[in-house]
Amino acid sequence: MSIRTRVTSLFAVLTALLLLGSAAAAAAPGATASPSDPSGPQAEIDAYLAEHPGGVQVSDNAVAYRDGDVVVVFPDPGEDRAPNGLGANIRTSSLATGLAEDLQAAASSIAGCPYDASDRWYCFYTDSGFGGRRLQFLNTCADNAADWGFNNSTSSWVNTNPDSRIVAWDYRGGTALWVEDYGISSDNWVGTSDNDRMSYWTRTNC
Numbered sequence: 001m002s003i004r005t006r007v008t009s010l011f012a013v014l015t016a017l018l019l020l021g022s023a024a025a026a027a028a029p030g031a032t033a034s035p036s037d038p039s040g041p042q043a044e045i046d047a048y049l050a051e052h053p054g055g056v057q058v059s060d061n062a063v064a065y066r067d068g069d070v071v072v073v074f075p076d077p078g079e080d081r082a083p084n085g086l087g088a089n090i091r092t093s094s095l096a097t098g099l100a101e102d103l104q105a106a107a108s109s110i111a112g113c114p115y116d117a118s119d120r121w122y123c124f125y126t127d128s129g130f131g132g133r134r135l136q137f138l139n140t141c142a143d144n145a146a147d148w149g150f151n152n153s154t155s156s157w158v159n160t161n162p163d164s165r166i167v168a169w170d171y172r173g174g175t176a177l178w179v180e181d182y183g184i185s186s187d188n189w190v191g192t193s194d195n196d197r198m199s200y201w202t203r204t205n206c
């Protein structure tokens, strides 16, 4: 073998090793998922934001409205429940980081619905057992579920507000379905007769 051939062979081997190395790096576990990761709920979030403009995506799992007073958290595909907090890949916007700090500062949570002295959330869930989407509200006094895409969908709830009761209504001016007592209270199943009926809610002391 000539020297030239040997050098060329060595170069070929080195190139192959480098290529292998970069392939291994690309496949390394723990790589951050991109926002378009097809394993996340991105398609669902895109559809939600299109139907409910004005929201800001704050993570792979959550969108926020009204400067963070309303947060909707989506489960990953195949998961029964939405993740606690904001879920994966919290964005770098001040809204996202501020909200994440707030949720993290909460003393604890019930089924992902945070509570502490300053943050008094109440949460609705579209499935029983605190499953499905989690719709979190901080300062909202009354609202229509349809405005947030969960009309006639609520199957469980959590109220962490010690000063307010929540009353769930079939529709505005209609029948009261259930009362969420002064926090901390929760129900993992509203019952067959009330399931998927809430269209409107009110909050006392508001």
Ligand SMILES: [Ca+2]
Residues within 6 Å of the ligand: 125, 126, 127, 128, 152, 153, 154, 155, 196
């Ligand atoms: Ca439901």
Ligand SMILES: [Ca+2]
Residues within 6 Å of the ligand: 152, 169, 170, 171, 196, 197, 198, 199
């Ligand atoms: Ca209804």
